[in-house]
Amino acid sequence: MTNPLHSPAFYAGDPYPTFRELRATDPVCWNDTAGFWGLLKYEDVRFVSTNPGLFSSAKGITVPDPSIPNPVLDGSLIFTDPPRHRQLRKLINAGFTRRQVAILEPKLRAFARAALDGLDPGDVEFAEQIAAPLPTRMIAELLGAPDADWERFRTWSDATVGMDDPDVELDTFAALGQLYEYFGELIALRRNGTLTDGDDLLSVLVAAEVDGVRLSDADLLQFCLLLLVAGNETTRNLIALGTLALIEHPDQFRLLRENPGLIGSAVEELLRFTSPVANMTRCATEDVEIRGRLIRAGQYVTMLYGSANRDEEVFGPTAEALDITRNPNPHLAFGCGEHSCLGAQLARLEARVLFEELLTRFEHIELTGAAVRMQATMVPGVRQMPVRLAATVRA
Ligand code: HEM
Structure with a gap:
């Protein structure tokens, strides 16, 4: 049976009616065009994510494209299965705990303020001017890139965003080369002792050991690139699609403005409702049956987070509605299990x-043109989103 789960245009459009239909009629479905299984139900996505022995990440994690082998970056955390995955992850976890991240908040707020202070009320390109800078800036900060390098860092890393979009230009590959060279310099500064007191993540990783062995330069480079690819477009997408969802649900937008204390549950609901990462794929290591369908060893299985996050069996009759007060909200927007x-x-x-700073500055945000999405199966980001901002009048 044919379905559109292989198509970038499908994810860049409105996939939710098709997800709903497939959940009801064919929740473990075979895509004939590209030859892979799609999982639409919440419990099935959980099952696959929490059984990395049965479902490997090492043969690729993207929706298969029959014209090319599924891309794999050997040695990169996200493509590594346990037990090696657990060892690598242990090394870097310390830099990402809630406590560690909370320490970053003052810097993050200063960056957000600086970006928004430069904006006058009126017409603004939301995707580029508001959603894009902060995630990149935070990754530069995590990796200990000096402030003076920020503009160069941004140019290169912007070029790596949306690499699977057909409009992408060849310059991307040149930018990627420059970025690798730059990361190499940051690593060398830490290795040769020029920079000894760094408490950034890269300094921690340079000093870290797995079974008494230090990470190689190649491992470290992979990790820098993974942070950029995994942390940039995803977070931009949450900020842009989340704002779009609020604009399209004015009652919820008003509720948030009137109750800023709801921001925590609002962010969780925007994660659920927009599912910024549309899917992740695994490869079965042995024959497995799910809901009576036989998945053969070597076949790819794609977990559709956007569908799992609207599964009526978990989120009830309001699964398709945006409700910023939803609680509990056990969404799978960040995946779960081994690679969460x-x-x-x-x-x-x-x-x-970003939402806090945006909402205190601007009392009204409206769309002035269509939001244009990237053609991508995994992170169909927002390329353009023209908005008009009206300033808050202070008493
Ligand atoms: C709204 C923003 C984000 C979303 C929706 C998101 C979503 C996801 C998902 C679904 C996975 C699971 C992959 C799998 O199971 O194969 C993942 C993994 C990962 N994410 Fe994120 N992500 C976001 C932001 C970030 C940020 C800001 C960073 C770091 C700066 C980051 C770093 C990573 C890394 C390193 C992994 C791989 C973990 C592993 O393999 O153990 N992500 N992300």
């Missing part, structure tokens, strides 16, 4: 701070 998002606390904090 390392940057979840950071992403939450970035979104909270």
Whole structure:
């Protein structure tokens, strides 16, 4: 049977009616065009994520494209199965705990304020001017890139965003080369002792050991790149799609403005409702049956977070509604189990701070044109989102 789960245009549009139908009629469905299974139900996504022995990440994590082998970056955390995955993850977890991330808040707020202070009320390109800078800035900060390098860092890392979009230009590869070179310099500064008192994540990783062995330069480079790819477009997408969802649900937007204390549950609901990462894929290591369908060893299985996050069996009759007071809200926007998002606390904090600062400055945000999405199966980001901002009048 054919379905559109292989198509970038499908994810860049409104996939939710199709998800709803498939959940009801064919929740473990075979995509004939690209040859993979789609999982639509919450419990099935949990099952796959929490059984990394049965479902490997090492053969690729993206929706398969039959014209090319599924891309894999050997040695990168996100493509590594246990037990090696657990060892690598242990090394870097310390930099991402809730406590560690909370320490970043003052800096994060200062960055958000600086970005928004430069904006006058009126017409603004939301995706580029508001959603994009903060996540990149925080990754530069995590990696200990000096402030003076910020503009260069931003240019290179912006070029790596949306690499699977057909409009992407060849310059991307040149930018990626420059970025690798730059990361190499940051690593060397720490290795050769020029920078000895750094408490940034990269300094911690340079000093870290797995079974008495230090991480190689190649491991460290992979990790820097993973942070950029995993932390940039995803968080931008949450900020842009989250704002769009609030604009499209004025009652919820008003509720949040009138009750700023709801920001925590609002961010969780925006994560659930927008599912900024549309899916992740695994490869079955042996034959497994799910809901009576036989998944053969070697077949790919794609977990559709956007569908799981609107599963009526978990979220009830309001599963399709935006409700910023929803509690509990056990969404899977950050995945779960072995590879659950390392940057979840950071992403939450970035979104909270940005929304807080945005809402105190501007009392009204309206869309002035269509939001244009990137054509991508995994993170169909927002490329353009023109808005008009009206300033808050202070008494
Ligand atoms: C709203 C923003 C974000 C969303 C929705 C998101 C979503 C996800 C998801 C669904 C996974 C699971 C991958 C899997 O199971 O294969 C993941 C993994 C990961 N994320 Fe995020 N992410 C976000 C932001 C970030 C940020 C800000 C960072 C870091 C700066 C980050 C770093 C990572 C890393 C390193 C992994 C791989 C973890 C592993 O393999 O153990 N993410 N993310």
